[in-house]
Amino acid sequence: MTQQLNTLTPSQDLDFIFELMVGPTRMAVLKTAIDMKLPDILETAQEPKDIAEILEVEAGESNLIYFLDAMTALGFADKENGTYTNTPFSKSYLLTTSPTYLGGMVDNISQMQHRNLLRIPELILQGPPKVENRNKLDREEKWKESARHLANYQKADMAKRTASLISSLPEYSNIQRMLDLGCGPGIMCMEVVSNHPTMEGFLCDMPPLIEVAQDEIAAAGLESRIHTIAGDYNEIDFGQSYDLIWTSQTLYYVKDFSTMFSRIYKALNPGGLFLSLHEGLTCERTQPSDIVLSRLSLALEGQDVSFEQGEIASYLHEAGFYTIEIRIMDLPFGPSELIIARKSR
Template identity: 45%
Template structure:
């Protein structure tokens, strides 16, 4: 007699989905290693692809079928092509290529997956060198990945958000705090020829940003503040300060928010884009899971939702608003803080 299934019973479907995670990432890595997105831009013929790679034709076909199943390729009449995802972000020749960033993030986010139980028993291990999130060497090595990420997503988003501000037409000076290779502030400068900017980051990244500015003929409009933002003089007289996923390293958040407030002109705007954990730090799942290994090794840098906005209010910002943005890297919070105008002080 067939077993009756309770419709209200919990399905074990999630278990099967968990098994697919490593397969999906391994497929993406294989596609990157074989440079398949670039080759698919040249031909979709399986025989030609096998010859170009010197590959086993049958196994190459199986890999391409799996890439199709995961959404990296399409297959029609026996021929393959890139999807928009593969075309835009996994072709090495594009300046929006994110394949190396994916591999870099895997190395950081997965480095303890084989010893989670051990870390629970023993506690955080010692973290050295480039494995430290604050390591200048680590960020210098990641500069190329960051530039492509900024070009592909963050810079267009920043332009959209800043241009929507009623204060934007009157802004004269902007600071990109922890701006890395600097494509965010440069995109803003290119939208407003009369706008001048400054970028503050560690010396290796400030140097990379200087190179990008030279390539875009922006050296005369963009100043560089090379150093730890906790220690250097940020200057004053800014109408806008932008910070995206850079406030983890503030050593005294109250004092640092006051430092940013002092750097703004009356009526100036501080825009902060950061994750914010909710539900007793168990959500959003993407952030919690992606940063588990970092947290287990003692580098838990994620903020609780509302923490930054509350620090802004406590520092003396006159008006603070927050709203969620659901982006490709998960849900983040946009906090916009305004310094009181001269007549309000």
């Protein structure tokens, strides 16, 4: 996580500057390891000469060794007696055969986060550019392209976090119907349902993402307990009589918040729960720093979708929720605002 300068001692200030300067190198090593599929290669070849042969290196092994040493420095490889092997980290997240491979997700997200970084002075002076259609956040095909990579991330981390969170709620044993609104690949809802003896799950998202979710449902053998609703949640009927409605990183595409939260309220049974997990910017939209920085490129091109802390909760008050609880969850991409809203019985 990025440190704040006002929390550093004078002796740490220079450490912070040098830490910032090495950041692009870290990202370049990660991206190159993914692009060249070096973790895959290390599964079968550990000697530099053998790795060089697979890569068809033409100019000796010295630069390859420098790069493998950099991978080792970052924890992507282990080195012993001049040979290299994958670390558990690489086996889990950088090996293409791993069910939690995150290379595709890194490619997709880094493209969004980094594409404007070399143009910052231009964008400050000239304002947001016209966004190419392929880079628009609300393009259905864009999210279908990334949905399978997002599924791997949810399998690696968020699904288990979500299931643990929901199972800790006092109402958990009585939840029979859960709606994941804007579900993406649907892995989080699937994990929750599979850990509950009788719960049914309903996944709602655009048709291209529901196609991915249906593949995941079939692979998990949950066809009898997970159902899908395809369409724009602003326009379609996403059902009624839910005990729990879950939304995570998806409310950016709501067209009318008052209308949407009124619909969510009506779709819940008496005593039902609405859970929202999104960022909540503070300090006049300057914190949490990791969230602000990771979304700078999008913001500079006119695609700032971040919520301020308390913004979602204000709509829930208007919709009539009985109690609204706010927690801060530390997630891999930065602190996020978890809202637990309860409908009166």
